[in-house]
Amino acid sequence: MNRRAEEIKKRIAKRKRERLNWQNTKTNKKDTPPVSFEKEASYTNTSSYYEDNYKKGIHPLFRSDIFVMKLLLAACLVLITAIIYKNDEGVFKKAQFVVQDVMEEEFNFAAVSKWYEERFGSPIAFFSPAPSSNSTNDNQFAVPASGHVLESFQDNGQGVTVQTTKKVVEAMNEGIVIEAGRKEKTGLTVILQHADGTETWYGNLKEIDVALYDFVEMGAPIGQVNQNQNKQGTYYFAIKKGDQFIDPNQVISFD
Numbered sequence: 001m002n003r004r005a006e007e008i009k010k011r012i013a014k015r016k017r018e019r020l021n022w023q024n025t026k027t028n029k030k031d032t033p034p035v036s037f038e039k040e041a042s043y044t045n046t047s048s049y050y051e052d053n054y055k056k057g058i059h060p061l062f063r064s065d066i067f068v069m070k071l072l073l074a075a076c077l078v079l080i081t082a083i084i085y086k087n088d089e090g091v092f093k094k095a096q097f098v099v100q101d102v103m104e105e106e107f108n109f110a111a112v113s114k115w116y117e118e119r120f121g122s123p124i125a126f127f128s129p130a131p132s133s134n135s136t137n138d139n140q141f142a143v144p145a146s147g148h149v150l151e152s153f154q155d156n157g158q159g160v161t162v163q164t165t166k167k168v169v170e171a172m173n174e175g176i177v178i179e180a181g182r183k184e185k186t187g188l189t190v191i192l193q194h195a196d197g198t199e200t201w202y203g204n205l206k207e208i209d210v211a212l213y214d215f216v217e218m219g220a221p222i223g224q225v226n227q228n229q230n231k232q233g234t235y236y237f238a239i240k241k242g243d244q245f246i247d248p249n250q251v252i253s254f255d
Contacts, residue, residue: 141252142219144169144202144237149254153247159186159201159238160247162254168209169222169235172200172252177214186236190222203236 084095147164175192178199183189186203190210193199205223210216225233239246248254 141172142170143252143254144172144200144222145225145235147254149249150234153245153249158245159203159236160249160254161204161234161236163232163234164225165227165232167225167227169202169205169225169237170219171216171222172218172237172239174218175200175216177210177212177216180208180210180212188223189236192216192222197241199240201236201238201240203238204234206233 145162145164145166145168147162147166149160150163151161153160171192173192173194175194177190178193179189179191181189183203186201188205188208189201189203190205190208191199191201202222204226206226207224209221209223216222225235227233237248239248239251
């Protein structure tokens with residue numbers, strides 16, 4: 001930093017000499033003075049400020065007063081929450097319900113990702129997923145894996161079980177992986193959260209090809225189908241909107 005400050009000071013001194021020479025030799029009022037050195041002086045002052053703080057052991061990007069203020073605000077929030085849950089009277093009871101709803105509400109990662117992409121463009125990626133042969137031409141939705149519906153939405157009230165000869169199950173729409181693991185009723189399952197708040201579930205998989213919080217493009221591989229000797233297998237698929245499941249056949253066709 002010392003070297004940088006010295007260079008700036010030399011530059012300012014040079015500007016001063018040029019300014020004095022201009023004042024001594026000017027003959028025309030239309031002459032314009034050299035570039036002012038006030039801005040460079042401010043840079044020098046800023047550099048000196050950071051340099052002095054660094055020598056004192058203070059990080060130039062760390063402000064202790066702001067850090068202490070954040071700690072106090074966090075402590076106040078914890079204290080207020082504790083007071084709310086220690087009292088079961090009318091106003092406190094309502095506040096408890098509000099806090100519980102906020103804490104239990106699932107964060108919409110997909111909506112945030114969509115917002116970021118619309119304003120700042122697509123994030124840097126190491127690779128682009130290959131286009132899917134199952135994707136629709138009008139760019140609406142992709143069929144996870146075409147086949148025959150063995151168990152309908154009316155049979156279980158949540159999703160469908162599809163028999164297919166495809167090896168790979170693909171994402172119906174772009175979204176964020178919010179769950180990837182084994183579930184009691186649907187086995188190895190991936191849950192995608194989409195920008196509109198809906199979720200798509202892909203279950204009874206043999207293998208999973210995505211990880212938690214991955215961003216998955218429409219038509220990108222989700223997992224592998226557990227096929228038998230006849231190269232046929234089944235997978236589970238469901239669409240959830242809010243707290244309710246909807247019939248996937250109303251959205252896409254598996255045939």
